[in-house]
Amino acid sequence: xxxxxxxxxxxxxxxxxxxxxxxxxxxxxxxxxxxxxxxxxxxxxxxxxxxxxxxxxxxxxxxxxxxxxxxxxxxxxxxxxxxxxxxxxxxxxxxxxxxxxxxxxxxxxxxxxxxxxxxxxxxxxxxxxxxxxxxxxxxxxxxxxxxxxxxxxxxxxxxxxxxxxxxxxxxxxxxxxxxxxxxxxxxxxxxxxxxxxxxxxxxxxxxxxxxxxxxxxxxxxxxxxxxxxxxxxxxxxxxxxxxxxxxxxxxxxxxxxxxxxxxxxxx
Ligand SMILES: Nc1ncnc2c1ncn2[C@@H]1O[C@H](COP(=O)(O)OP(=O)(O)OP(=O)(O)O)[C@@H](O)[C@H]1O
Numbered sequence: 001x002x003x004x005x006x007x008x009x010x011x012x013x014x015x016x017x018x019x020x021x022x023x024x025x026x027x028x029x030x031x032x033x034x035x036x037x038x039x040x041x042x043x044x045x046x047x048x049x050x051x052x053x054x055x056x057x058x059x060x061x062x063x064x065x066x067x068x069x070x071x072x073x074x075x076x077x078x079x080x081x082x083x084x085x086x087x088x089x090x091x092x093x094x095x096x097x098x099x100x101x102x103x104x105x106x107x108x109x110x111x112x113x114x115x116x117x118x119x120x121x122x123x124x125x126x127x128x129x130x131x132x133x134x135x136x137x138x139x140x141x142x143x144x145x146x147x148x149x150x151x152x153x154x155x156x157x158x159x160x161x162x163x164x165x166x167x168x169x170x171x172x173x174x175x176x177x178x179x180x181x182x183x184x185x186x187x188x189x190x191x192x193x194x195x196x197x198x199x200x201x202x203x204x205x206x207x208x209x210x211x212x213x214x215x216x217x218x219x220x221x222x223x224x225x226x227x228x229x230x231x232x233x234x235x236x237x238x239x240x241x242x243x244x245x246x247x248x249x250x251x252x253x254x255x256x257x258x259x260x261x262x263x264x265x266x267x
Contacts, residue, residue: 009039013071013204017031020050020054020057021065030227036202039203042220044208052174055174058071090169090170092166092172094176096175100147104146107133111129113165136191153180157188160191171203172203173205177189190215214234219233219234230242
């Protein structure tokens, strides 16, 4: 799938020579990656290759050991607190486990960033929160539910509504379909594509889900050997001569996902 982004690829995230380490454990070494305005970039790699660490470096939750992370042309680690927090308002982040406050209703969860970060009055924040709840396909009555009473798919949607609360320009999703059944995962993939198309979002999506890669992602970055081993459209990535890539995309699960995404294929 090639979206509008390809007509005039403009990088909104530029990662250069990124090094991340924890003690002596080097996770990234001289990692480079560009993400273009309006694309859905899928980030894959074996467990522990540093996909979440990369996401956290880009959103400013983790200070890199060295290298630069420019978002909308601004180098995050060098910004003042004020400028960084202004830039961070353009990010919506959906963490791996949803990370909703369990003691707050869905409505209160979604309204939270609008009150705390944007300084809105509660009534205004809740009005906007209701719109976001509808936008992600949750029924209006789910606003009054607590996270513990929701299904996994509804929790993900509620967390997505919160990530969208401040009208972000870039959405970061860390394994959004993990733990969902195939139907729930497929409808979440559709939702992600609809949001990108309707809102013009740029989406940085960490996933293990091959179906998501085949249906939703414009380009895919493969993390391996502490860097981005390859970044391209899927058709090109599948051809890269690397044992992990070959096993991942051409193993049984990869073939099944390919055929699901290409219903007319014969192979
Ligand atoms: N705060 C931390 N302190 C020490 N080590 C960390 C920390 N955060 C991540 N790591 C290590 O960095 C490496 C990369 O972690 P990361 O969570 O980014 O992997 P991942 O590719 O997202 O894995 P998975 O697919 O299993 O979620 C792992 O070895 C992890 O143990």
